[in-house]
Amino acid sequence: MIELAFQEKFSKWRVDDARVPAACGLSGLISQDGRAVGGEVIVESMRILRERGNGLGGGYAGYGIYPEHKDYYAMHIMFEDFQGKKVCEELMEANLEIEMGEEIPYRLVEGICDVPLLWRYYALPRPERLEGDGLQADDFMVKLVMDINTTVPGTFVFSSGKNMGVFKAVGSADTVGEFYELENYTGYTWIGHDRFPTNTPGWWGGAHPFNILDWSVVHNGEISSYGINKRYLEMFGYECTLLTDTEVVAYLLDLLIRKHGLPLDIACLVLASPFWKDIDSLGDQTEEDLEKSLRIVYGSALLNGPFAFIVGYSRGMVGLNDRVKLRPLVAATKDECLYVSSEESAIRQICRNPDRVWAPPAGHPVIGKLKGDV
Amino acid sequence: MQGSLIPNEFVVDVDHQRCRRCKRCILNCGFGVFDFQSMTTADSSKCVACHRCVMFCPEDAITITRNPLAFKEHSSWGIDSRKAIWKQAESSGMILTGMGTDLPWLNVFDHLLIDACQVTNPSIDPLREPMELRTYLGRKPDKVEIEVDDKGKPRAVNSVENNIKLETPIIFSGMSYGSVSLNTHRALAIAAQRLGTVMNTGEGGLHRELYPYKDNIIVQCASGRFGVHSEYLNAGVAVEIKIGQGAKPGIGGHLPGEKIGLEVSGTRMIPVGTDALSPAPHHDIYSIEDLRQLIYALKEATGYKPVSVKIATVHNVAAIASGIARAGADIIYLDGFRGGTGASPAVIRDHVGIPMEIALAVVDSRLRQEGIRNWVSIIAAGGIRSSADVAKAIALGADAVGVGTAALIALGCRLCQKCYTGNCSWGIATQRPELVDRLDPDWGAERLVNLINSWSLELKEILGALGINAIESLRGNRERLRALGLDSTVMEILEVKPAGV
Numbered sequence: 001m002i003e004l005a006f007q008e009k010f011s012k013w014r015v016d017d018a019r020v021p022a023a024c025g026l027s028g029l030i031s032q033d034g035r036a037v038g039g040e041v042i043v044e045s046m047r048i049l050r051e052r053g054n055g056l057g058g059g060y061a062g063y064g065i066y067p068e069h070k071d072y073y074a075m076h077i078m079f080e081d082f083q084g085k086k087v088c089e090e091l092m093e094a095n096l097e098i099e100m101g102e103e104i105p106y107r108l109v110e111g112i113c114d115v116p117l118l119w120r121y122y123a124l125p126r127p128e129r130l131e132g133d134g135l136q137a138d139d140f141m142v143k144l145v146m147d148i149n150t151t152v153p154g155t156f157v158f159s160s161g162k163n164m165g166v167f168k169a170v171g172s173a174d175t176v177g178e179f180y181e182l183e184n185y186t187g188y189t190w191i192g193h194d195r196f197p198t199n200t201p202g203w204w205g206g207a208h209p210f211n212i213l214d215w216s217v218v219h220n221g222e223i224s225s226y227g228i229n230k231r232y233l234e235m236f237g238y239e240c241t242l243l244t245d246t247e248v249v250a251y252l253l254d255l256l257i258r259k260h261g262l263p264l265d266i267a268c269l270v271l272a273s274p275f276w277k278d279i280d281s282l283g284d285q286t287e288e289d290l291e292k293s294l295r296i297v298y299g300s301a302l303l304n305g306p307f308a309f310i311v312g313y314s315r316g317m318v319g320l321n322d323r324v325k326l327r328p329l330v331a332a333t334k335d336e337c338l339y340v341s342s343e344e345s346a347i348r349q350i351c352r353n354p355d356r357v358w359a360p361p362a363g364h365p366v367i368g369k370l371k372g373d374v
Numbered sequence: 375m376q377g378s379l380i381p382n383e384f385v386v387d388v389d390h391q392r393c394r395r396c397k398r399c400i401l402n403c404g405f406g407v408f409d410f411q412s413m414t415t416a417d418s419s420k421c422v423a424c425h426r427c428v429m430f431c432p433e434d435a436i437t438i439t440r441n442p443l444a445f446k447e448h449s450s451w452g453i454d455s456r457k458a459i460w461k462q463a464e465s466s467g468m469i470l471t472g473m474g475t476d477l478p479w480l481n482v483f484d485h486l487l488i489d490a491c492q493v494t495n496p497s498i499d500p501l502r503e504p505m506e507l508r509t510y511l512g513r514k515p516d517k518v519e520i521e522v523d524d525k526g527k528p529r530a531v532n533s534v535e536n537n538i539k540l541e542t543p544i545i546f547s548g549m550s551y552g553s554v555s556l557n558t559h560r561a562l563a564i565a566a567q568r569l570g571t572v573m574n575t576g577e578g579g580l581h582r583e584l585y586p587y588k589d590n591i592i593v594q595c596a597s598g599r600f601g602v603h604s605e606y607l608n609a610g611v612a613v614e615i616k617i618g619q620g621a622k623p624g625i626g627g628h629l630p631g632e633k634i635g636l637e638v639s640g641t642r643m644i645p646v647g648t649d650a651l652s653p654a655p656h657h658d659i660y661s662i663e664d665l666r667q668l669i670y671a672l673k674e675a676t677g678y679k680p681v682s683v684k685i686a687t688v689h690n691v692a693a694i695a696s697g698i699a700r701a702g703a704d705i706i707y708l709d710g711f712r713g714g715t716g717a718s719p720a721v722i723r724d725h726v727g728i729p730m731e732i733a734l735a736v737v738d739s740r741l742r743q744e745g746i747r748n749w750v751s752i753i754a755a756g757g758i759r760s761s762a763d764v765a766k767a768i769a770l771g772a773d774a775v776g777v778g779t780a781a782l783i784a785l786g787c788r789l790c791q792k793c794y795t796g797n798c799s800w801g802i803a804t805q806r807p808e809l810v811d812r813l814d815p816d817w818g819a820e821r822l823v824n825l826i827n828s829w830s831l832e833l834k835e836i837l838g839a840l841g842i843n844a845i846e847s848l849r850g851n852r853e854r855l856r857a858l859g860l861d862s863t864v865m866e867i868l869e870v871k872p873a874g875v
C-alpha cells in the first residue's frame with residue numbers, strides 16, 4: 001500500500017515538475033491614447049523573433065478586442081473532447097450567466113495540427129452564487145477558473161479577463177497569429193510570445209501568454225525562486241497547477257495589485273527588488289522605509305533567476321527584467337505608443353523610426369499606461 | 375571495598391624520552407589526569423580526550439588512544455550498554471552527559487542534496503554580482519499598506535521597524551552564563567557585534583559588562599527566571615521565552631552550586647554556592663493562554679520588542695508552533711533533538727524528541743496552510759554543522775539558524791561531553807577561574823567571526839550556483855532540494871522530491 005501512495009505522489013510530482021525551462025522571444029506594444037492597432041502588427045513583430053523560438057509554442061494577448069462584450073468576462077477555453085465541454089458547460093451554467101458562447105474562429109495553416117475544440121464565452125457570475133460564496137466577482141471568477149482547470153478533464157480555460165483575449169497554440173508565433181486570424185481583431189495593447197522549450201510537452205495550454213482575469217504574461221527565462229513563490233501563493237489560495245513557472249508572475253501580480261492594493265510600479269519593486277546596498281543608500285527616509293518594508297514583507301514574492309517578461313492588463317502594459325538583467329529587453333517609444341521587446345529589430349519591424357530606443361536597466365520596469373477611457 | 379568495574383575509555387601515554395618535565399600538561403588538564411613524581415605520570419581513568427594536554431605539550435610527548443581492551447562482541451549488548459549498566463550499578467543515579475546526542479540516528483541533512491543551474495538558467499558569480507544574505511527576524515504584516523501624500527509620494531503605513539536585522543542568517547544559540555564561562559559569553563557577544571548578528575544569553579542572565587552589546591543580544595527568560603529583571607529584559611533586541619531545549623525536552627535544568635561563584639551569583643540573582651534549579655515547566659505556563667500572557671507581559675516590559683519562544687522539537691511540534699504564533703510570538707525557535715546541552719540525563723538526550731529537519735519542515739508547512747507564516751520567523755537549531763546544513767535548513771523553511779555546538783568547537787571544544795563536570799580544559803564549560811582565564815575573548819571572537827564569515831561565503835557560493843542572489847529566494851524553496859536515501863514517508867513529510875525527479 002505504501003508503494004502505491006508513493007506512486008500517486010510520484011505522478012503528481014511529474015506533472016508539477018514538467019515546468020519547462022525555456023528561452024523565448026517577446027514583444028509587446030500599447031497605444032497609450034487608446035488608438036486601435038490591428039492584430040497583424042504584433043504578428044509582424046513576432047515574425048522577426050522566429051529565431052528565438054522553435055515552433056513549439058506561440059501566442060498573443062490583445063486588450064480592447066471585445067468592445068461589444070466589454071462588461072463580460074470573456075472566457076477562452078480549450079477542450080480535448082465534447083465530454084469535457086459538456087462537463088465544463090454544466091459547471092459554468094451553475095455558476096455563470098452566459099451571454100453568448102461560440103467557437104473561436106480559426107483557419108487551418110501549415111505547421112499547426114491537433115487542434116483542440118476552441119470556444120469562447122461571455123459571462124458574468126450568477127448574483128445568487130456570489131452572495132452564497134460571499135466573494136467579489138473577480139475572486140469568484142479566479143476560483144471558478146482554477147476549479148475548472150484542476151477538476152474538469154481535458155479542459156483548460158486559457159483566458160478569462162474582460163474585453164481581452166489570449167490566443168495560443170503549439171506552433172511558431174507567426175503561424176499562430178495566422179491560425180487565429182488576428183488581423184480581424186483590433187486592440188490598444190498587444191503582447192506576443194515565441195517559445196523555445198527544452199522539452200516538448202506538446203500541450204496548447206503550455207504556450208504563453210498565461211492569463212488570470214485581467215493579467216496576461218509572456219515570459220522569457222526561468223524563475224529559480226519558483227518553489228517559494230508557489231508556496232507563498234498557495235497561502236493565499238492560488239494553486240499553481242500549470243506546466244510552467246510563468247503562472248506565478250500572473251498570480252503574484254493579481255495578489256499584489258488586486259488583492260493587496262499596491263500600485264503597479266511598487267509591485268514591480270517587489271518582483272525585482274532593489275539590492276540592500278541600494279536601499280541603504282537611498283538617502284530618503286520615506287523611500288528607504290517603503291522599499292525596506294516591501295522586501296521584508298514580500299521576500300517570498302521576489303522573482304529570482306533570469307527573466308524578462310511583459311505583462312498586459314486592461315489599463316496598461318509593463319516590461320520587467322530580473323534584478324541583474326540576465327535576459328534581453330529593449331524598449332522604444334513613438335508618439336503615444338510604447339514598445340517592449342526581446343530585440344530592437346522586432347520593434348523596428350513595426351515602427352521604423354522610433355522617437356527613443358533604450359535598454360531598461362536591470363529590475364527597472366517599463367510601464368505604459370492607458371490615458372483616459374477606451 | 376572493590377573499586378570500579380568500568381575500564382578506562384582512553385589510554386594516556388607519555389613518552390618519557392621526549393618529555394622535558396615542563397609540567398605544562400599538569401597545569402592544562404582540567405580533569406587532573408597528570409601528576410609528577412620524579413617524572414610525568416598520567417591517570418588514564420580520568421582522561422576524557424579533550425586534547426588540551428596534547429595541544430600544549432611542547433615536545434609532542436603525549437599520545438591518547440582509545441583503550442584497545444577487547445570486549446566479547448555482542449550485537450545486542452554493545453559496549454556502551456554494558457558500561458552504562460556498570461555505572462548505574464555503582465552509582466544508583468541517572469547517567470549525566472553533555473553536548474548533543476552521540477547515537478547514530480538518521481541525519482536527514484545528510485540525505486538532502488542541493489540543486490544548481492546548468493545551461494537553461496545561468497548561475498551567478500558571487501565574486502562579481504551582489505549576493506544577499508541579509509535577514510530580518512520578527513513578525514511581518516501580511517501586506518504593506520501604502521499611503522500616497524499630496525505630492526504623490528508613496529509611503530509605507532505599517533512598519534516592520536522592530537524586526538531584527540541580521541547580516542547573515544546565522545545566530546549564536548542560547549548558552550547560559552553559568553553553564554559556560556564569562557569569557558565564552560564575551561567572545562560570543564564581540565563576534566555577534568562584528569558579524570551583525572545576535573547571540574542569545576541562555577537562561578542565566580547577562581553579565582552587566584556585556585550590556586553595551588545590547589544591539590546584538592537576545593535575552594532569555596526561562597523557567598528559573600535567573601537574572602531576569604526589567605533592565606535585563608531591555609538589554610537586548612528581543613526576549614526569548616525558553617520552554618524547552620532540544621537535548622532535554624520536557625525536563626528542567628540543574629546547575630550545581632560549585633559553578634555559582636560570585637559573578638554568576640550576582641548575574642543570576644541567587645546566593646553563592648546554591649544549586650540553580652530550573653523547573654521542568656514554567657510555573658506560570660500550564661497552557662497556551664498562559665504563554666500568551668507571558669508573551670504580552672514581556673512585550674509590555676520592553677516597549678514591544680519581538681518575543682521569541684524556544685521549544686524542543688517534539689512529536690506534535692506543528693500544532694504547538696501554530697499555537698505559539700497565534701499566542702503572539704514573533705519568532706519560534708525550534709531546537710532539534712540533536713541540540714547541545716551543558717548537562718542532561720543521557721536517556722533524555724538520546725531518546726526524546728524528533729530531528730529538527732523534520733520538525734522545521736512540518737512547522738513551516740503548517741504555518742503556510744494556516745496562512746500565518748508571515749506572523750513569525752523560524753529559527754532552526756540543534757545539529758547545524760556546516761554551511762550546507764544552513765542552506766538546507768533555510769530551503770526547508772527556516773528564516774535563520776542557531777549554532778551553539780559549532781561555535782564552541784570553534785573556541786576549542788573537543789566534544790568530550792563532560793561539560794556537566796565544570797572542568798572544561800578549554801575554559802568554555804567551566805567557572806574555575808584558572809580554566810576560564812585561558813579562553814581569551816578576543817581570540818575566541820576572531821575565530822567565531824572567521825567561522826561565520828566562512829559559512830556566509832559558502833552560502834553565497836551555493837546561492838550563486840542556484841542562480842539566485844538573495845537568501846529569501848532559497849527560504850522555503852524545497853523545489854531546490856532532492857532526497858537521496860530517504861524513505862517515501864519522510865520525503866512526503868519533508869515535501870522534498872527524490873533525486874532524479
Ligand code: SF4
Pocket residue numbers: 388392393394395396397398399400414430431432433434435436
Ligand atoms: S606537557 Fe609534555 S613535555 Fe611538558 S610535562 Fe607534560 S608531557 Fe612532558
Ligand code: SF4
Pocket residue numbers: 424472473782786787788789790791792793794797798799800802803
Ligand atoms: S565545552 Fe569543554 S567540557 Fe564541554 S564538550 Fe567541549 S571541551 Fe568538553
